[in-house]
Amino acid sequence: MNCGCYSVNPSDIAPTLVALDATIVTNMRTVKAPEFCCKNLKTSDTLKPGELVTGIELPLIKGATMHYDKFRLRDAVDFAIVSVSSMYSVEKGKFTGARIVLGGVAPVPLRLQHVEGFLIGKHVTDETAQQAADLATQNTVVMARNAYKVQELKALIKASILRMR
Numbered sequence: 001m002n003c004g005c006y007s008v009n010p011s012d013i014a015p016t017l018v019a020l021d022a023t024i025v026t027n028m029r030t031v032k033a034p035e036f037c038c039k040n041l042k043t044s045d046t047l048k049p050g051e052l053v054t055g056i057e058l059p060l061i062k063g064a065t066m067h068y069d070k071f072r073l074r075d076a077v078d079f080a081i082v083s084v085s086s087m088y089s090v091e092k093g094k095f096t097g098a099r100i101v102l103g104g105v106a107p108v109p110l111r112l113q114h115v116e117g118f119l120i121g122k123h124v125t126d127e128t129a130q131q132a133a134d135l136a137t138q139n140t141v142v143m144a145r146n147a148y149k150v151q152e153l154k155a156l157i158k159a160s161i162l163r164m165r
Contacts, residue, residue, distance in 0.1 A: 011037075012080060015103035016068050017056065018111060019085035025055040038108040064089045064097060067160055070104075071152040080104045082153045086160040088119075093165075095119040100136070100160070105153065112136050119161070129161040 017024070017033040024036040028051045040046045047053075066087040070080035082104040089097030098116040101109050115136045122128045133154035140150055 012068070012070065012083065012103070014038075015083055015085040015101040015109040016066075018109045019087050019099045019101040020058050020061075020066065021099075022059075023057040024053060025057060026051045027054050030057075034111070038111075041107050061087065061089075063091075065164065067163065069156045069160060071156060082149050082156065084153070084156040084160050085109075086157075088161075088164050090124060090164045093123050095122055095124065095164075100157070102136075102153065105140075105149065115157075124161065124164045126162070129158040132161055133157040 014033075014037040018037055020033070022033040024031045024033060026047070028048060036046060064087050066085075068083065068085050070083035072078040072080055080103050083102065085099075085101045085103070087097070087099040088095060098119040100112040100115055102112065103109055115132050118135055119128070119132055136157050137150050137154055142150060
């Protein structure tokens with residue numbers, strides 16, 4: 001959250017590729033999405049000279065529901081001010097799997113493994129959603145003009161969880 005600009009990571013797809021555990025295929029190699037999207041700040045530091053992305057492989061994850069939510073200022077296609085890529089598995093009203101990746105809050109997509117772990121075994125309730133949103137933002141450091149991002153992020157996380165009812 002320690003950024004004053006809107007398009008910290010302008011890619012809407014990067015957080016989703018990380019959440020889906022995708023593999024990026026190039027003309028030279030295959031790379032897991034977290035390494036491809038989160039290791040370097042510049043594409044020129046990720047791709048080798050002459051290397052091109054030729055495909056994206058997505059694993060089949062049975063029983064999971066995936067969503068991408070973003071807060072933006074304009075309804076048209078716009079950079080996310082904050083975004084949440086979420087993938088959940090729920091059985092009998094309890095979380096059995098969770099992957100949550102944020103966009104627009106750090107220079108690269110940020111996976112919330114501590115929140116994912118918190119959700120496992122919990123019922124899908126308003127209280128669980130609020131606790132997860134609070135946990136996701138408990139150590140944020142904001143700048144004077146972007147504190148609103150915390151509230152938007154909490155709302156997106158809560159909505160992603162409550163959608164699983």
